[in-house]
Structure formats: structure tokens, C-alpha cells
Amino acid sequence: MIKLDRPQKPAYLTHAKVTELTAKFKADGSSVWRKPEITDPLIKASHKKCAYCECKLQEKDSYMEVEHFRHKDKYNDDVVKWENLVPSCKRCNGKKGTHDVVIEPIVEPFNMDPSDHLYLQMVYFRDHDDVGKATIETLDLNNYKRMVLPRFYITGQIERNIFAIEQALEAYTNTPSVRRKNGLIRILTDTLLECQPNSEFAATAATFLHLNPSYATLCAAMKAGNLWDEELEKLHQLSEAIRLV
Ligand SMILES: [Zn+2]
Incomplete structure (x- = not known):
């Protein structure tokens, strides 16, 4: 995991559009974040890699998924909130599931420097603190x-x-x-x-x-x-x- 810079919010995500897409998600649960206006800048910002495990995306069996840092079941108002979206692989998105980062924070590489919380021993990730430990366990980074x-x-x-x-x-x-x-x-x-x-x-x-x-x-x-x-x-x-x- 490396520190990433979050790009500017896409012009597409106006206040009115965010309100419209959020209401649609709440009404029918549809994947309102699956729009190139949202996914293209995310994948570019993560160098076409999963922001968590750094596997390459958009190659065979590893298409990008939009991971909701505060999970969308509980925090459904943040379903297209730009600061809540993280480009991820299917594996990491699935592992994180409904983990509640508000209660047990993990590293969000657009906001936090992973090296403040994680280090490498041989080829295993180790933690500097509770955030690092929760990150390793939630994302199963030592699988x-x-x-x-x-x-x-x-x-x-x-x-x-x-x-x-x-x-x-x-x-x-x-x-x-x-x-x-x-x-x-x-x-x-x-x-x-x-x-x-x-x-x-x-x-x-x-x-x-x-x-x-x-x-x-x-x-x-x-x-x-x-x-x-x-x-x-x-x-x-x-x-x-x-x-x-
Ligand atoms: Zn991953």
C-alpha cells in the first residue's frame, strides 16, 4: 500500500447529481457509482492498481471495483461522496465488506500515509499501531x-x-x-x-x-x-x- 493523492472531485458530481444518485441508490440499490466520470479518475489516481493491495487492475480477472470506505449499507448518504470512494480489487472490496471504519479505522491511502501504520518484515506486513493491525486483518493483507x-x-x-x-x-x-x-x-x-x-x-x-x-x-x-x-x-x-x- 502506498500513499495516493485524491484527484479533484469530478465536475459530474454536482450537488444535484449527488442528491439524485444517492436517492436512486436508496430507492433501488443500484450501482450508481459505476460511471466512467467517477471510475476513470479513481483508477488513474491509483496508477491502475488496487489502492489497498496494489495488484494491477483492469487486467484479466481483476477489474476495478469502487470501494466505499464508510460502507454503503450503513452510511448510504456517502454512496457517491467523492471522499468516500476508493479504487479497489474485487478481493479487497469483498474482504472489507461491511467493516465499520468509523468504529475501527483502517488506512485510507488517499488520506493517510500507510508507512505511519504499516511496515514490512520479510514479506509480511506488520503494524505500528491499532490502525495498522486493523488494516492488515480487515483486508487480509498477509493472505x-x-x-x-x-x-x-x-x-x-x-x-x-x-x-x-x-x-x-x-x-x-x-x-x-x-x-x-x-x-x-x-x-x-x-x-x-x-x-x-x-x-x-x-x-x-x-x-x-x-x-x-x-x-x-x-x-x-x-x-x-x-x-x-x-x-x-x-x-x-x-x-x-x-x-x-
Ligand atoms: Zn486489492
Whole structure:
């Protein structure tokens, strides 16, 4: 889970439209929030990922659902309230169900920084406080098959990349050449691209990378060898900002 910025309320959601859609939902229970004027800005704001678990949306078997942070059965006046809508995968929406966030708050990534409440130990989410604990349990964020296994995969991939970068750096240091330098920077760039806000499971990837002592050593060596450029620095900083610590 990473911090997200909620976009401006769509012009479509005027006071009159919100009143009309809310009345319709109360009358017949229809999915009045399923409008591109509402769903398009939500999915864009979450980088086409579930705002909770960071799986990619709009791909096979994972279409976006609009999750009502204050659940719509009890808080039916908020059914199209912009600040109450969160882009989510079917799994997270289903897990959260009718959990009452007013009584037991969980992390709402548009309003709260997940790293204030959650951190990563190995590939398991752990909590800093009651909000973090309620978030993990409500969304079942440590479900082994659906959540933990993909984190094992992505962190394994990053570990392999770090090893490849170390080898490429050693080869370049022993026998410098433009081709070796470009190859080295390419692997590091690709690795950092896996840790950006728009990458699947980015919080896990970014945390694993930045807590890895080998990565810190590599960064220092590349800076000392004038192999660090503006693009790498930008990707490095963006990934550092979303880690869970
Ligand atoms: Zn999800």
C-alpha cells in the first residue's frame, strides 16, 4: 500500500447529481457509482492498481471495483461522496465488506500515509499501531497465496537483479567500456522501475530494495565511479518515498 493523492472531485458530481444518485441508490440499490466520470479518475489516481493491495487492475480477472470506505449499507448518504470512494480489487472490496471504519479505522491511502501504520518484515506486513493491525486483518493483507507469494516473487526478482548489478559493476570496473557502462545502468534502471508508484506491489519492492545493504553499497560505488545520473537519482528518490519503514 502506498500513499495516493485524491484527484479533484469530478465536475459530474454536482450537488444535484449527488442528491439524485444517492436517492436512486436508496430507492433501488443500484450501482450508481459505476460511471466512467467517477471510475476513470479513481483508477488513474491509483496508477491502475488496487489502492489497498496494489495488484494491477483492469487486467484479466481483476477489474476495478469502487470501494466505499464508510460502507454503503450503513452510511448510504456517502454512496457517491467523492471522499468516500476508493479504487479497489474485487478481493479487497469483498474482504472489507461491511467493516465499520468509523468504529475501527483502517488506512485510507488517499488520506493517510500507510508507512505511519504499516511496515514490512520479510514479506509480511506488520503494524505500528491499532490502525495498522486493523488494516492488515480487515483486508487480509498477509493472505499467503494471494498476498505473500507475489511479494516473495517480486523480492526474489529484485535480489537477483542486485546480484546482476554487482556482477556488471565488477565487470565494468575491471574493464571499463561504454557498452558495459550502459548495460550496468540499464539493469539498475529496470530494477528501480519495479519500485515506482505505478508498479505492481511497489511498496514491497521499494521497501525490500531500500533496506537491502547491497543496494546501498552499489549506490555508493556507482556515485564514486561517476556512474550515477539524474534519471537514476529521480527513480531512487521516488521509490524511497513509498517504502514502508
Ligand atoms: Zn486489492
